[in-house]
Amino acid sequence: MPRRVSETDAVEAMLARGARPVERFPGTQLPWKCLCLTCNEVSSPRYNDVVNKATGVCSRTCRSRKIAAKLLRNGAEACAIMLKWGWDPLVDYPGAGKAWPSRCIHCGVIKPKKLAHVQKGRGGCTNCAGRDVSDDVARKVMVEADLEPLVEYPGSLQPWLCRCMRCGHIGTPTYAKIRARGHQCWSCRSEKIANALRLDEEEAIASMLEKALDPLVPYPGRTDLPWKARCMKCEVVLDPGPTLHNIRGPQGGCATCAERGIDPTRPGYLYLVVHDGYQALKWGIANIDQRLTQHVSQGWQVAARWNFELTGDAWALERQIKAWVLGQGVPRALTADQMKYGGHTETAYLTDISLALVQAYVVSLTGRNPEPPQTA
Known part of the structure; x- marks a missing residue:
C-alpha cells in the first residue's frame, strides 16, 4: 500500500523544486495552486506529476522558456535548413515562429517563410507551383483559350464568368481547368457531342417514337436542333419541339408529361424573389413560369426577372451570383425544410446582403435592367 503523503512533506517537496504552495494540500492527484519561485507566476501542478514524473512545477513562463530553448537554433544552422529546402534568407534569423523574408533559389520570388513550416515540408514555393496568379496573367491564359473574362x-x-469568343456563349469555367485542358465551353462542347451523336433519319424517328413523340416534320439533321412533334400521350403539339440529344436522356421530351427539369437549350429566365417572413432573398433560374408561381404560393414576392434565349446563359449567371455572394462571406439563409419546392442553397438573409446590391450586381453582369416583375 503506497505511503500517505503529509502536507508538511508535500510542501517541502514543492519548495525543493522551486514552487511555494498558496493553498492547502489537496492530495497527490489533484491540481495544487503554487507560486513559481523563478518567474513569480501562479500555476496548478499536481504533486504526483512534479515529484514522481518530474514534469516541472511551472506551466507558465518557465515552461515556455524550456520549449523555446529546445527549439532554439543558431543563425548558421537555420540558414542551412532554409537553403536545403530552396530558400535563400535575405535577413538574419528572426527566431522560431517568425516570418523570415527569403528568396526562392529557383524562380527568384521573395516570400515570408517560417523555419518550422519549411523543415516540415510545408514551405514549397507557390510561384514555382503555378499557384501565384495575377489578374493580368490569368486573363492572358483565358484569352489564349478563346474565352473573354467578364469579371x-x-x-x-x-467559377469565372466568361464569354466564349468562338460561339458567344456565357459560361463559368475555372482558371485551373482552362490552364490544364485549354478551351472549355458548354455550347461548343454540345456542338461536338451533337455531331458525334448524329443519326440517320430512320434511327432518329425510332428514337422519337420510343419517347412517345410523333414527328410532324422531316428530321432536321442534327441531334441539337428542335424537332416539331406531337406527344402521343397528351396530344400536345411541341413547337419548338425537343432535340434528339435531350430526349435520349432520362427527362423525356414533353414538358407536360415528363418529369420537371431545366433544359439549358430552351429560353429561360433568371429571377430574384424576397420573403418578408424569413427576411430572405433568393435567386434562381427556370424554363417555366410555374416556378415563380410555386414561390409566390409559399409567401415569396417577385422582385426582378431577366429573360434569356438560352437557359444555359442564365444558369452561368446564377453560378456567378452564388460564388459572388459566398465571396462576400454571406452564409446560406434557409434550410431544405423551409423550401418546399427546393432552392434553399441560393438564399441569403436581407440583413447580410441587400436586394438592391444583388440586383445591381446582376445588372452589371448582364448590361441590362430587369423586365417588369411578373408572376404566372
Missing part, C-alpha cells in the same frame, strides 16, 4: 479573376478554382 475580375476570382481565384484558380472559383
